[in-house]
Amino acid sequence: MPARPAQRVEMIPVGRITVVNPRVRNQRNFREIVDNIAKIGLKKPITVTRRAEAGGPFYDLVCGQGRLEAYIELGQSEVPALVVTADPEDSLIASLVENCARRQHRAIDLLQDIRGMEERGYSATEIARKTGLTREYVNGVARLIEKGEQRLLRSVESGVIPLSVAVDIAECDDHEVQAALSAAYEKGLLKGRKLIQARKIIETRKRRGKGLATIDRKERQRVSADSLVKAYQADADRKRSLIQRSQATRDRLLFIVEAIRRLAGDESFMALLEDEDLSTLPANVPMRLDSSAGTAS
Incomplete structure (x- = not known):
């Protein structure tokens, strides 16, 4: 009644x-x-x-x-x-609505309310009518909650990731997520800062999981103490890898600069370039050659 x-x-x-x-x-x-x-x-x-x-x-x-x-x-x-x-039924629905x-509310609270109404037997159409939300929104939210995607739900409610994109990501395997982000970018659904934020959320989701489970202070301290060394080692490994890639890139650039210098000193090669009207170089290249020559001397 x-x-x-x-x-x-x-x-x-x-x-x-x-x-x-x-x-x-x-x-x-x-x-x-x-x-x-x-x-x-x-x-x-x-x-x-x-x-x-x-x-x-x-x-x-x-x-x-x-x-x-x-x-x-x-x-x-x-x-x-x-x-x-x-x-009692109408009272509960009024409270949920x-x-x-x-x-001002926590995103997960609102979305869990939708889930609660669904569990009580209300269809997506009925929930949409009672809450003023669209049926597509209700269906998408129910799907994300069903898959435990609390991190994506929070990003939807904060406006970072559109609901349709979040559902697509939830349905993807890990190796397909980047393709979903690219598709969203091509459709104009994620651009600029939101695209960067979405990538960060996906990376966090990959490392920490889909949920937003909280732990009490004692548990947080215990976990932090147990994982401190592992976190340090992981960070050190990541920085070591970055240094190695940087050194490899530097070595390749030095190789290219030396190759161009030797070719520039080959009269036959330079004559061939002049015949093909390719004797000019971008301004930065001679500057780089002169700089490297000075360093080498």
Whole structure:
């Protein structure tokens, strides 16, 4: 049954409200909410629905977790709330839709909400209608979540990689990813700085995996201590390889410069070039020859 709007605001005890779709809050943003409410009060009541349970009334939160938690943080026993009539299914969907509609949110939260609606049996068309997103976007997001592509999902939500390109990359083997990036460049979907950012994301995805799993501080310290030597060795090997390639390139250039100098000293060869009207050289070449000659002497 669709939710019916409330007619008035009621003061509800915070201890009687259950958050049915809890979110992990960014502490900095949460502190801003708390400070704002402490200074100027609550500008918009939360929304709840009554829950049939003995000893009530009890309520399920529909919208406004941050505001509710801010009231609790401020030591308030009651919070202003709009009480709507809705069954648990409609309440959950309303909560999910509010999460999708927030201007400031974690990308993975929004995308996981879409996945949650899909798991509850809603089709892509229904999810698109309820959230205001396109069906193609919902399908693409569901596909990326299904494949565990959290890193690509974050890049999609931040606007670095278009959803269609992210889906193409997710469907590719590692050796096909560069071809997908090239195709996106040719189509004008990735250019300039975004193309550079996309390549960095793909490289990170290759080294660290598709997910964005977090670890606690102790685990992070343990992993850092265990992997420090390996990371140093890998970095040293990479720099050693770079030096070797640079030296090889320098040796080839020196060989080319010496070859050109010897040919320039061959009168028969120079006469042949003059006959073919090829006796002139780019200005930088004679300068390089003179510089090398000075160094050799």
